[in-house]
Amino acid sequence: xxxxxxxSVDIGGLRIKNPVIAASGTxxxxxxxxxxxxxxxxGAIIVKGLSLRPMPGNxxxxxxxxxxxLLNAIGLANIGIEAFIxxxxxxxxxxxxxxxxxxxGHTIREYAQMAKRTATVDRIAAVExxxxxxxxxxxxxxxxxxxxxxxxxxDQVVKNTTKPVIVKLTPNVTDITxxxxxVESAGxxxxxxxxTFLGMAVDVATRRPKxxxxxxxxxxxxxxxxxxxxxxxxxxxxxxxxIGLGGIMDYQDALEFLLVGARxxxxxxxxxxxxxxxxxxxxxxxxxxxxxxIGNINQIIGDLRTKGExxxxxxxxxxx
Amino acid sequence: xxxxxxxxxxxxxxxxxxxxxxxxxxxLASCANPGQFLMIHSGRETRDPLLRRPFSIHGIQxxxxxxxxxxxxxxxxxxxxxxxxxxxxxxxxPLGNGFTFPRPTERTLLVAGGMGIAxxxxxxxxxxxxxxxxxxxxxxxxxxQEVVMTDQLKDLNVDLSLTTEDGSLGMKxxxxxxxxxxxxxxxxxxxxxxxxxxxxxxxxxxxxxxTCNLTCYVCLEVxxxxxxxxxxGCAVKAANSxxxxxxxxxxxxxxxxxxxxxxxxx
Numbered sequence: 001x002x003x004x005x006x007x008s009v010d011i012g013g014l015r016i017k018n019p020v021i022a023a024s025g026t027x028x029x030x031x032x033x034x035x036x037x038x039x040x041x042x043g044a045i046i047v048k049g050l051s052l053r054p055m056p057g058n059x060x061x062x063x064x065x066x067x068x069x070l071l072n073a074i075g076l077a078n079i080g081i082e083a084f085i086x087x088x089x090x091x092x093x094x095x096x097x098x099x100x101x102x103x104x105g106h107t108i109r110e111y112a113q114m115a116k117r118t119a120t121v122d123r124i125a126a127v128e129x130x131x132x133x134x135x136x137x138x139x140x141x142x143x144x145x146x147x148x149x150x151x152x153x154x155d156q157v158v159k160n161t162t163k164p165v166i167v168k169l170t171p172n173v174t175d176i177t178x179x180x181x182x183v184e185s186a187g188x189x190x191x192x193x194x195x196t197f198l199g200m201a202v203d204v205a206t207r208r209p210k211x212x213x214x215x216x217x218x219x220x221x222x223x224x225x226x227x228x229x230x231x232x233x234x235x236x237x238x239x240x241x242x243i244g245l246g247g248i249m250d251y252q253d254a255l256e257f258l259l260v261g262a263r264x265x266x267x268x269x270x271x272x273x274x275x276x277x278x279x280x281x282x283x284x285x286x287x288x289x290x291x292x293x294i295g296n297i298n299q300i301i302g303d304l305r306t307k308g309e310x311x312x313x314x315x316x317x318x319x320x
Numbered sequence: 321x322x323x324x325x326x327x328x329x330x331x332x333x334x335x336x337x338x339x340x341x342x343x344x345x346x347x348l349a350s351c352a353n354p355g356q357f358l359m360i361h362s363g364r365e366t367r368d369p370l371l372r373r374p375f376s377i378h379g380i381q382x383x384x385x386x387x388x389x390x391x392x393x394x395x396x397x398x399x400x401x402x403x404x405x406x407x408x409x410x411x412x413x414p415l416g417n418g419f420t421f422p423r424p425t426e427r428t429l430l431v432a433g434g435m436g437i438a439x440x441x442x443x444x445x446x447x448x449x450x451x452x453x454x455x456x457x458x459x460x461x462x463x464x465q466e467v468v469m470t471d472q473l474k475d476l477n478v479d480l481s482l483t484t485e486d487g488s489l490g491m492k493x494x495x496x497x498x499x500x501x502x503x504x505x506x507x508x509x510x511x512x513x514x515x516x517x518x519x520x521x522x523x524x525x526x527x528x529x530x531t532c533n534l535t536c537y538v539c540l541e542v543x544x545x546x547x548x549x550x551x552x553g554c555a556v557k558a559a560n561s562x563x564x565x566x567x568x569x570x571x572x573x574x575x576x577x578x579x580x581x582x583x584x585x586x
Contacts, residue, residue: 025551026546026550026551027550028549028550032548032549032550033548033550035321035322036321036322036323048552056565056566057552057555057565057566058555059555059557059585060542060554060555060556060557060566061542061543062552062553062554062555063543063544063545063551063553063554064543065369065370065371065543065545067368068367068368068370069370070370070371070545072545072551072553074551074552074553077552077555077566220367220370221367221370249367269370271546271550272371272545272546272548272550272551273361273370273371273372273546274323274410275323275412275548276323
């Protein structure tokens, strides 16, 4: 039997055993999908976006399906950071993988408070700053579309925690690299690219928008080429690790993101359809490395070949 | 809760655009309760439709076969209807909370609109099996061509009344009219109502039941993205409950006590 490849990667000081992370908002508070597999197998888990106080979320309908895509306007419905720490965290003790808190604030001050609160919780390994939710009125994406405010939020979070800080960016900007550069300068240790793309859908029979919020965020395979492009751009623009996400459904999708330079990937919408997707991706990556005689996953990361020999040789190391 | 790839035993059109599908799953059949549902994908590899679709469990046949009843309403159900015996489908279930059973002495009234018959047939089946309950059922369909499952319900010895919107079979009108008529009579014994169907119908029935101070359970059918309680997509407004603004239909339901829903915004 071949020696198993080393899939571990480092994201801004956080060492994870494989590059497959459950994305915020598609994995509940951490143990909801336990009936399907042991979440300890994942590289890391990013829990549902948390705010200082509970948020009820938007009126229904909150989701609408489009070809190969899912529009959502959940509105960050969550139980709040205190309830998460008191009620949910204890039962997550048995999950042996880093938990990353996705934090959201209505104001920069709230982001700082969230950073301070999560800093004292040992079980939380890192924070992912959500400055990219398109479905809330205050904060959210508003902070992620301007380089200066994005940097201010990042700065406040970094100053109030000792944990690695990941910033999750929105694609709904003219130039994502300026935002990426700004949060890197402000001290972010890693960047997640990308959150959902703004979109909408209309029911022609009723002439009503399919989402009560009118607009929402598009995820799923429909956005994968665009997300991949943005990861490519950000990887070229910054030095810190980039975590790629957007429509990843299988290990080949994951490989595409790793090849353009993502240090790790997140699985989001696919969890809703086939809860075992992240495990299938981990297994797929393992088998791929064995097949291609790759001992360490880092050999693949950023190994996009754009010069020289013809395209047919890409990704087929045995022939080179 | 489990994920299973099962083989279709039958998938036949039993009414206009209405299909009865059966698949073998001894495990699910042994633990499924009336009111619970399944998330089904017609083909694991496809990207469009992307999401699974929720289906109420319609009944159990020969101990090991689970059934769903569905009408073609879009791409997902259209693809499902094209599947043949022996084809595989992927399902997750059983999901959600089922119906609270009535006490054996209580009068049981089932009210179904269209495909709302799906979970209520299973309930009738289970109640008859458990306690030989006396069951009255009001059934409403748009037209006679869409009327299904009446023979099977009669076989279960359910006291059946039928409405069609165009009057082509049974009483002309809506199934909620039948309920109104029934409740306007002098009732010696208050019924426990179980209802499933389109939202406007459920709204009428729930509000009527609340006014008449009757116990009423509704089984909600809404769009769901995951069905697993993780996306928070299938929210319905909660009635004046403490602190909680929305129920999650897949997790807190799909069966709700009528008074726990804010029907004004439904």
